[in-house]
Amino acid sequence: MSAPLRGALLVAGTTSDAGKSVVVAGICRMLARRGVRVAPFKAQNMSNNSVVTLDGGEIGRAQALQARACGLEPSVRFNPVLLKPGSDRRSQLVVRGKAVGTVGARDYFTRRQELREVVAAELASLRDEFDVVVCEGAGSPAEINLRATDLANMGLARAAEIPVLVVGDIDRGGVLAHLFGTVAVLEPEDQQLIAGFVVNKFRGDVSLLQPGLDQLVALTGRPTLGVLPFAEDLWLDAEDSLGTISGAPVGRPGPPHGTDWLTVAAVRLPRISNSTDIEALACEPGVSVRWADSPHQLATADLVIIPGSKATISDLNWLRANGIADALRARAIAGRPVLGICGGYQMLGTRIVDGVEHTAAVGAADVPDSATTRPCVVDGLGLLDLEIEFADPKIARQVSGIAGADSLHGYEIHHGRVTRTADPAWLTIDGDPEGSAREAIWGTHVHGLLESDEFRRTWLTEVAARAGRTGFVAAPGTSVADVRSAQLDLLADLVEKHVDLAALDQLIRDGAPADLPVIRTAR
Template sequence: MPTNKTLMIQGTTSDAGKSLLVTALCRWLARRGVHVAPFKPQNMALNSAVTADGGEIGRAQAVQAQACGLETHTDMNPILLKPNSDTGAQVIIHGRAISEMDAASYHDYKRTARAAVLDSHARLAQRYDAVIVEGAGSPAEINLRHNDIANMGFAEAVDCPVILVADIDRGGVFAHLVGTLALLSESERARVKGFVINRFRGDISLLEPGLKWLEQETGKPVLGVLPYLQDLHLEAEDALPRETVSAKAATTLDVVVPALPRISNHTDFDALRLHPQVTLRFVGPGETPPAADLIILPGSKSVRADLAWLRDQGWETAIRRHLRYGGKLIGICGGFQMLGRAIHDPDGIEGEPGSSNGLGLFDMETTLAAEKQLRNVQGTLALDDAPVSGYEIHAGVSTGPALQRPALQLAHGPDGALSDDGLILGTYLHGLFDTPSASQALLAWAGLADAEPLDYFALRDAAIERLADAVAQHLDGAGLLELIQTKEMPA
């Protein structure tokens, strides 16, 4: 067996393609028999997943684990930061929330966090033949270099090579690459072993003079150019989707989701975005809530503050009008809590201590508590007893008569609520639409006749396969294997 090795992918900017390239390399290596694991030292994201060992990590690392054929584990993302304001975040170490910190406090805490990062990496390196690491943001953020544990600070600590990826679709790709190198220290520049250019469209021969210049200017190889893959879906690490999904059926169900300032786990809606009979739209600040067949209130990291935003944007009036005309409404996690009579935060879990009036559509109240519920679950929907699976990540406990008519029956007990008139459904379950049978039942309930089942897990795996194929076709495979210092395993 080969000695385990670590290769780190860093980007010139956020959304340059780090998550994508790590996912692609993980599947490409796994297909060749390499026992590989993903790793991200520090992640700042509101999209998260529950691991097999009962913790919480960034959702991108859960997708990368799928690419490796592995169950998720908290060591794959030892530090997760979940912003709850412009200056503060919940700090999650090894899958468990330990504190709320502002940016300055966390900067001082990084020395302690560094130990958690190195411990997790050491365990993965001991268990696997290769560890593919994803950086965060850009290593050229010089204001964050002190005590860095997300980019070059980590790479220097474990002495691993780095590949720098840049998105040519943004424009200025050569400036991004050369400028990033210029802002690194001498030892960090030496650690960069090559470049990957992502999302290229057009005639590659027109790019080749620039590639030759780049190699001559920097003395580093271009390991390949990945093409722009049309209609590729890979779950977003945090930002809302910036592309629409094409080729919808003529008759669709119209779904709208308010883009809350602290929206969390918006990956709940990826299965709907990809469904050929559904048109889904995120509605942002300043936009008038449009007419729709189904409104979904999403999860939130700051439920009371996002509920106030919702009211300020006119959604409460729009929701009541929507229900009067027979439209359907779903609340997921924080969105479910908003549907009750009140939300109490006596300990200031998500902001200033206090209480807020809810929308009053369910006879229930929610009290936020420090201890999170973290679990992967299975069960059935009240609608047609359709099988459903997903995960729970929430800090609130809801009580009240509305819960006597649950929306789901899960292995650990009932969940959520279904209104007496059948127009409103609330649940703590994330991944509500990911199971084909559950998606079909929910869409039929919302008014879509002859709703087709959609296997979201299979679609995600097909996207991962497309990425691995692109690596095999367009990147220097021998050069990559040399960097990792591993060999393909016999078939």
């Protein structure tokens, strides 16, 4: 009998969105189904798609999904450092679930040792508690210009002596060059922890790829442990905003239960934050959801959603510049449904005062520390009678409530506070009024709201009536939680079928082989 499986693994990627998150989730689910006590870990994430843990901390959305794959509640331990970009130069820094300020590249460099200590402590704690910790890298380890401050790729692997699998997305093209090049540009000490490869999103006959994989072994001395096929049914909880492509459908909706489809246009904001509710709607049979970034894409939609934003005023200016603001006002006049969530809700009001994420000194979030700034005050779209003021500390909490006879659950992540409202409240959250409802315009600060199945069905029925889709019938049995669980099981099935599990176990248990060759390149 083999020894119990204990150890750790780091899954890195040749690029962002190569498949690191889903491969980690699949490995975690596969191990959990075998009875292994497994936990996910991402030392540092850069994403505006986040969730709130039970204790009010904030982590990357992918780590929440990976925790569920392991049968665990999401925890700040699984993602101790989170960067939330508010502009191209500055990001909000979240450490152990709490926002601690805004940083640029230079600030981050000065804090690297402090953050390394946070990461090392959390990883050591998880390895003590669990049999296996499956780590996810960030971006690509081949970004050698960032190696000095790296916390999540080879910096983590070297510090904790963890073997590394590199995932490449063959759907992008050039995957063999990506895999080879990722190893070749690394320092010899880093190369010696790269133990193998996984090819993701393969279409067709694997035998046609095999000669290339054989040459990759000859060139690098490292095997490909698996070739995962392209799976159209995997779409829920996509973390990277690169996946929100204008005009692209969200999900794979089943046919309607009634005679009418309900069409939804979700505005693809430049700094979009959290698309959970858009994906929840896409789970519904008969609901067709697409991303939109121009007025004409909103024209025929039965419902338009303005999602959350990490830069509310900047994204509001973008709505005005490209004509979407005018299209939304026309919808309101015509009584056609619009929903704003968090930042989208704030934009629907009459006035926003923001001295936290946006300032009037330079009109952007990337303000030099030496600049004199004052709060930026702008008019909202005026579709709701609502005023917002941004303030610290950030609100981050899980919530429960009711709407009519339906219970609901969700979470809030925002600096904006409602300072005045004259519209009826839409929801009751923890006993207090929340959100706004004016005819066919709704808004709320609550994310994840539409994952509450009964509430979602009731609300969609009202939306359909206001949109004139009298033949739309909300499907009675749709469960977002069940769809998510089925996708996690599909991931685990793909890993079990298409990855060399014996080799994977050995890698986790024994670490990278000691005799891995170094690829010599001109430096």
